Amino acid sequence: MNSLFAFIARQRAFIVFVLLEVLSLWFYFKFNNYPSAIYFHTTNYYVAKGLQLQASITQYLNLGQVNAGLAAENARLNAELTTLKGQQVPTIINYKADSTVAARFQPIVAKVVKNSIVVAQNNYLTLDKGTADGILPGMGVVSPTGVVGIIRGCSEHFSLVTSLLHLDPPMRISSQVKRSGEIGSSRWEGDNTEVVKLFDVSRYKSVKMGDTVVTSQLNSVFPGGIMVGTVKKLGVSSDQTFWDIDLKLATDFRNLSYVYIINNRLQKEQEQLEKTIQAK
Structure with a gap:
């Protein structure tokens, strides 16, 4: 205390x-309108800037949680859309899908924790969901924009996905030209990570550049109806029977x-039934 008094x-x-000085400044700003207004607006400006910076930092730190929430909401909306598509009634025949069949596809949100994208190799993804979340080998994986791959193996908390960009064995996706309804098979050839081939579409069927x-x-x-890609190259195969089609990947x-x-x-019920028929 003595040291304080001495100081x-x-x-x-x-x-x-x-x-x-402080007292004089207080009197100056207190009893002069113009300096008082300038001081008020200046302090408000810098306080607002500080609050804006704080909000930006908080928003950035919460992006992961926001993205996870959006992904979950998209999954719910995708499930509803898939159900509605399954219940659509064709105009030619009087048909309506059973509600259980129409709602059979259920999307589960997962985060990508590892992803390989290499030309001319077998590519995989690792997801943060496993058997504890009900994930099993053979399930399909899609992104918000299109097809990704198929679950190859699972641990309790992780899953390994065979990417569409996979060569041995190549992944084949049953595909359809949306405009004309022609069925084919999509497969990656290994030379470009943004392009796959569409096979088995007769050259006598209608296909155009830009078709979905x-x-x-x-x-x-x-x-059905999940994006694979759009036609970016169209020619005739060497056997003159099918189209030679390159697709720009949607994913x-x-x-x-x-x-x-x-x-x-x-899925299990359908595949078991199909196996019994094939065995005969």
Whole structure:
């Protein structure tokens, strides 16, 4: 305490000067309108800037949670859309899908924790969902923009996905030209991570540049109507029987963060029935 008093005694002139300066500034801004307004607006400006910076930092730190929430909401909306598509009634025949069949595809949100994208190799993804979340080998995986791959193996908390960019064995996706309804098979050839081939479409069927190609209804892994890509190159195959078609992939594999694992709740029942018929 004595040291404090001694310091104040030594610096009393400076302390009195500072107090008088503060008091004079207070009187200046208090009783002069123009300086008072300038001070008010200036302080408000910098306070607002500080609050804006704080809000930006908080928003950035919460981006992961926001993205996860959006992915979950998209999964819910995708499930509803898939159900509605399954219940659509064709105009030619009087048909309506059973509600259980129409709602058989259930998307489960997962985060990509590892992803390989290499030309002329077998590429895989690792997801943060496993058997503890109900994930099983054979389930399809899609992104918000298109097809990604199929679950190859699972641990309790992780899943390994065979990417569409896979060569041995190549992944084949039953596909359909959306405009004309022609069915084919999409497969990666290994030379470009943004392009796949569409095979088995007769050259006598209507296909045009820019046509959209989606998954067909003729599989138990993916719902029909999931984007595969768009026609970017169109020619005739060497045997003159089929189109030679290159598709620009809808999925950007270099920027995958969240994906949807497609759980077909009736997949096992369908595949078991088909195996019994094939065995005969």
